[in-house]
Amino acid sequence: MSALNETINSEIRHPASGEAPKSSNAGKLAATAPLLLDIRDVTKRYGKFHALKGVSLDLREGEIISVLGPSGCGKSTLLQLVAGLAKPDGGEILLSGQRIASASGMVPPEKRGVNMVFQDYALWPHMSVFENIAYGLKQKKMDRAAIAAKVEEALDLLRLNGLQDRLPPQLSGGQQQRVAIARAIVTEPRLMLLDEPLSNLDMRLRIEMRTEMAVLFRRLGISVFHVTHDPEEAFAMADRLLIMREGAIDQFASPEECFQRPASREAASLLGAINRLEGIFESLPGGGLALRTDAGLVPGVFCGPGEAPRPGERGELRFRPEELKTEAELALISGHAHSLNPNHLEAVNASAGAAPIHSSVPAGTLTFRILHGTFEGTRWRSLAETQAGDRAYLLHASPVTPGQEVTLTLPTQAALLYRA
Amino acid sequence: MSALNETINSEIRHPASGEAPKSSNAGKLAATAPLLLDIRDVTKRYGKFHALKGVSLDLREGEIISVLGPSGCGKSTLLQLVAGLAKPDGGEILLSGQRIASASGMVPPEKRGVNMVFQDYALWPHMSVFENIAYGLKQKKMDRAAIAAKVEEALDLLRLNGLQDRLPPQLSGGQQQRVAIARAIVTEPRLMLLDEPLSNLDMRLRIEMRTEMAVLFRRLGISVFHVTHDPEEAFAMADRLLIMREGAIDQFASPEECFQRPASREAASLLGAINRLEGIFESLPGGGLALRTDAGLVPGVFCGPGEAPRPGERGELRFRPEELKTEAELALISGHAHSLNPNHLEAVNASAGAAPIHSSVPAGTLTFRILHGTFEGTRWRSLAETQAGDRAYLLHASPVTPGQEVTLTLPTQAALLYRA
Amino acid sequence: NGASQPTAQASTDASATSAATSTEAAATTDAKPAAGEEITVYLNDFDAVIGDMFEKKTGYKLNVVVGNGAEIMSRVEAEKGNPQWDVLWIDSMPSVYGLDQSGQLLQGWTPENVDNLKDTFEAQVPDDKSYYPTGAHAAGVLVYNTNEISEAEAPKSWADLTKDSYKDLIGTADPAIAAPAYPFVSWFFENKGMEGGQDYFGTLMQNGMRVYPKNPQVAQALTAGEVDVAMLQETNAYSLANAGEPIEIIWPEEGAPGSVRVAAIQKDTKHAAVAKEFVNFLLDPEVQQQLINEGDESYFEPSAEGVDTKEDREPNAKLNIADAAWASEHEAEIKQWFADQAIQ
Amino acid sequence: MVRRSGDSINGNMLRLNANKLGWIVTIVLAVLVLFPLAAVIVQVLLPGIFFGSLNFGDIGLLLELFERPLWRKSLENSLILGFGTAVLGTLLGTVLAMARMQWKFPGARSLDAAVWVLFIMPSFILAQGWIMFSTGNGLAASIFGWHWVTAAVFQPAGLIVIMTLSKFPLAYLSVKAAMEWKVEMLSDAARLCGAGPFKVWRTVQAPLLLPAILSGMALVFMDTIGDFGLPSAVAAVYRFPTLPYSIYSAIYTSPIRFDMAGVLSLYLVALIAVAMLLQFWVLRRSRYDVLSGRAVPSVPKPAGRRMTWVLAVGNVVLLLAVIGIPIGSSIVTSLLKIQTNGLTASNLTLQNYASLLSEGSSLLPGLGRSLLIAGSAAVIGLIVGLGASFVLSYSRFRFKRGIETASLISFAVPGVVLGIGYIFVWNQPWLESLGIRLYGKPGILVLAAIAGAIPVITRVMTGAMAKVPESLLDAAQMQGGSLISRIRHILAPLVRGALISAGLAAFGACVFDLAVNSILFPPNFETLPVAIDDAFEDLRFGYASAATVAGGGIVVCIIMILERLLRRKEASA
Ligand SMILES: Nc1ncnc2c1ncn2[C@@H]1O[C@H](COP(=O)(O)OP(=O)(O)OP(=O)(O)O)[C@@H](O)[C@H]1O
């Protein structure tokens, strides 16, 4: 154990084993990189239940796509179709232009050059950790020394040194998960499918692993299709984000775009905009759009599909607790040279007692009454309600008392508006 | 599916099904509440491997304890001992004063009034979701109508409506995990053991579930022993935090205390202080302690065990990326009425270009050069290095360019100092 | 070897107590048993008819345990500590002789019908009067398949079997396993001496004689054409012939080794009176005639005077009966020798 | 006795734990198997112990195995035969079971039926068929002109092949039962690592079934070295004594040498112990418990046209060999008027079948008794076997290895020896005063039948249980499930196929179990095998064959019907 920890400690100082990781921006691919995976209108049913309702997407060589979506929306199913473990009921899947799956035929999984980390690992209990990881290499008829070296490398990468002779049931949950990753990574597939690969790791290991994996994939030119429930992980790794809902695609765009303008209410709440207020659309004198809610009039950006709604229509506001700011914070931020990228204003929170310093920023002002608060490590989270009783989560830098009233500002670009 | 989503949408507006959740502070128990669980110097070996090296702790009735620790440190093992699924090699465990486990004898699990959500769910593949959940109730010889009602309630709570007739293999990963929770919750045990119960859920469901579970447990007076790898989840639920490392307890205290003064370097990094700089201790003219690092002199708080180190000793600084601030942010914060709780200063980040406004705050000033940066949704994360090449993660409100130099301030109370 | 030591010792133990109990048994003779009383008979043939016959005649019920000779003897031996049988009626006289030697049989009682016994059979009654013969049959006769062998080619005597022309064509049962095969081979050993017997059977085996575990397998080998000549128990041979199988039975002139069926009463029986009634019943000429007419093993030479054998049974059948004492004494040795042949 | 242990299960229901269950199982096995066997073995040391005299035997007898040529040869032959058959039979059984569970093909059900037929038929019946087929002028030579068959069959290697074709059902049942559930993901993971279907089978699917395969192998091995009928009959030509032969020759001598039988049986037990150790050693470094929330019942899949053809034709050929030859000849025999005249139209008759139903026939009552005994033995044996397998699979019970060995004894030790042991144990006068002197009552046949059923039951079940991880049971325990509830609601449904197979196998095997029956049956209580054997001894071959065919047919029908009724609905979809 102490040896293991040593590694972790030394590793954190030099997270990338070799070269320094490139920014994900640098890794972003031109839309002209060759198409690797082309999924065309794929559907999948389990009995009467439609798990996928016509999904189309493409993935370019070397690209990393992260898939986000609520539990049960069909993420794993999509991965299984790509891997060749299930057959689509409709549509087709092309890999490098070759049709690998359709309702009428399939290229078997072992011929696809694809590997996968299963959501529940699927380790072979009769094989040691070493044998599990070495399995794919043996299939390639690699010689023993080379296999040993590669496995060793993977064990290092995943902080599994010293465990190679254990059987999977003799490992902790997180260790099993890392073995599953190691097993897939050593085979260096063209396309790697990751199904919530880091869900059972502690925060620190998760941050390390995702950084290192991203570096490794980019170095080896492995394309990745990566399911996660952690938006932060998705942002850290992905070139593009795929947001799914109920067996269909909600949004498929760059992480920034998804973050700034989630295409649906559900996508918004998936990406952290968990607060929701209903209201009536109004148009602003300056030409902008706003929503009149119980908590105040909120100018915002219309993100939903279709044309901008007309005044008088019912609408819905979604926003992240982090985006609510006191006037003081807003002033601070707008006073600095952030205008280059106005969309990335820092999420700053302040306690309710702060006095307004500045009020020229076009933003909605919302008033809540605190119901209760919990400490969350770096901050306090409260549940608060509007006059009309709609609830929202707020974040604070200091403790709040139930019953306290707070007035906060929501920047226009952080107020995501949808039709009700 | 759409019905499911409806529920989620309506639920978020009233997260607590019945009464409003109390603040976790309000739920905090006097140290005089009756002792429920008393673990005394428990050890556990697997062959030659020492999984637990003498763990002692206590849990009072109605209390929620969250266990945090790196992967493989013995969290699940500890839970298994409490559950009665494994036998300790030494020490003893008392439940309500009765000895339930020691090396010489055990009270069988079914007699302990304890239930557990397994890390790998352990759902029964031959039983439908309903039967899985109802099993424990049937053991209590409850009548059919009561069972159906209780199961229905659990299905509601865990957003599993409509899935009760499915078999486990027909569920998604997150759905399986929720069934596992439902199965344990319906039996309303005296003590609930949760082993990473929310790891496979999307962020939004996770926040909802943890809130609702905490409310439910407090309402039913269920004590909880809860393993998680998500510090936020731990903070949201726990009355006390147990931080484990390599089979031993690192720290066992209130969440606030753990957060402010992690007892060890490892605990610090587990709780988010992932950055680390080495240096030499110096004493400050005012009587404080500081560490001279490559990046600058950093006044801080000594958190390690034993006496305060003497000047000249080698030491280590740990800090959270969130705690680094620009001078401007610091000024803003100190200018407001936060002095009531100076330890909970808001973590505010600003871009490197910010000009210093205020410099009277006693804080270390650190200078880094950006290596690369990635967008993370609400912010940008960069990897940066000191002059001497030590690396650290930084957080920014706007994009940064590799090569750029940034100077940031670390408040004294956020600079956690340890012996090297 | 240590073969005979333990039992020899046991037998002296047992016979020490036998005197007292036998007088006791004799004393109870006069008491008239209640009608409907049952006795248990261990036997290896006639199970289908004997119970009814006895009940009809005497009103007592028979509980019958049937099995092949070896099984019955194993049961008897295993029950030694608490015997469950009252009468043993079986065609392995040497084994019953052995039982008597170990003191398990009621001695010194003479049935009324003993007067009817033929001389040859009277000679078989042991001095201690522990068992009585009810008949005898050939433990082995020669049988050949007429489809394969002409009458001229057929063997006429036991000695013929060593001829080259029968190489690989002879079948027999294994005395180490099959109960009736021992009386068969023991006569050869008594007649030719131990060495002579070993020579004879050794030669046969060298001549490719096939040794089947039991008589039925030998018979099947014969009907299946696997062997052309077989040494078969008399009843088996006639059964085949009666079933229409194309076989011919040969009684060698020097005589066929005979096997005597005897009846003995268990020493400590609680139903001595009925048991005696039953043994006496078996010696009754009428009963023996009825067995020949109706029984399943009807080819035998009855022990009582004035009983006719089956019509188709060879009228000049000559039976050579090995001395029970001799056969019993050498049983282990001879069977051992045969068993050991299995590895040659 | 069985009733007593049953009571204690019920009485202690609430307090029953794995350790107590371990003791109960130990006691039951001791009563059913160990005491009787020990009673025989103790004859070596104390020959008169059950006859009221205390003498000391010759311990030197123990070493005679290495001195007496016959014994040495028997051991050698038994090992060769047992080992060869175990390897080949297990291979055949495993491959067939896997093919059966994997693919749909015509005739799959007849394969199952064939397996049952082979399984329940006494081995001497099978031997007859093989001999009839392959002798110099047997069917192979006379009808097909295959003269090489004779030489090929009547030699040790040929014997091994015949044994393989007769004993593979044990492996088949064991493996098939363990394949009830599958976790497709494990194979999927291998395919994604680049392994083709065969490779996946070899490296993942087959190895994960290793416990079941080894269980099957242990059964084949034990059944082979314990078998007397088949080897002795087939080997008449070239003499091939095995341990059972030596045991029989020791028992069928006068004075009867129980001590020698005891010594040889002791060696059989030692062989079992060695086999069990070997199995333990092979399985020691791995885990096989793969069932999880992702497990689904196996359902045979369509194989594709070409494969279906291959499977169907292969199946027919196999059935012709393993059923056609041995059972076919019994059927032929049962239809012939005159055996020697062979299969000609004029020689055919149904008379033998008619006489089965005639009044004097002991067949029907015998069948009734046998079915009753076998039925009760199967049910009780199933409970005991389930308990034993549970203890073996999940407990840390101290005498686990002992239970494991004891659970196989009755398979390898010839029934006669065990029967004699039963007489020693259950015929003691003092039991009479307690009212449990079972010898001479039908109850003892049930006891013996249970003992005979336990090996198959425990082996088949442990093979299947190896797949069920303890955590599934732990989870139930956490919900407050008592041991009984855990077994009943979690474990039993998960190994349901194995339970059914094991129970039916026990049932089928008991119906025709001759050896124990012949020495234990109470007066006037003739069972089916005794009746059939009687007919054989009287050379009524046609009748005996007809009885065998009819009795076997009835039993197999019962088994097939029960199997279909009890099988999981989804699995037959
Ligand atoms: N065999 C099946 N039969 C019926 N429904 C199924 C089956 N397998 C999956 N489903 C359903 O299909 C939907 C999609 O499942 P999938 O495993 O793809 O979800 P997911 O997006 O991976 O969810 P999670 O994040 O919880 O793992 C789920 O609602 C699930 O209940």
Ligand SMILES: Nc1ncnc2c1ncn2[C@@H]1O[C@H](COP(=O)(O)OP(=O)(O)OP(=O)(O)O)[C@@H](O)[C@H]1O
């Ligand atoms: N059967 C076993 N044999 C040997 N070592 C074991 C066995 N079971 C667990 N371990 C080891 O004991 C340690 C503690 O395991 P445990 O499952 O308690 O970890 P954990 O803290 O729950 O980790 P995770 O967060 O990854 O689930 C691990 O290092 C694991 O490798």
Ligand SMILES: [Mg+2]
């Ligand atoms: Mg999934």
Ligand SMILES: [Mg+2]
């Ligand atoms: Mg764990």
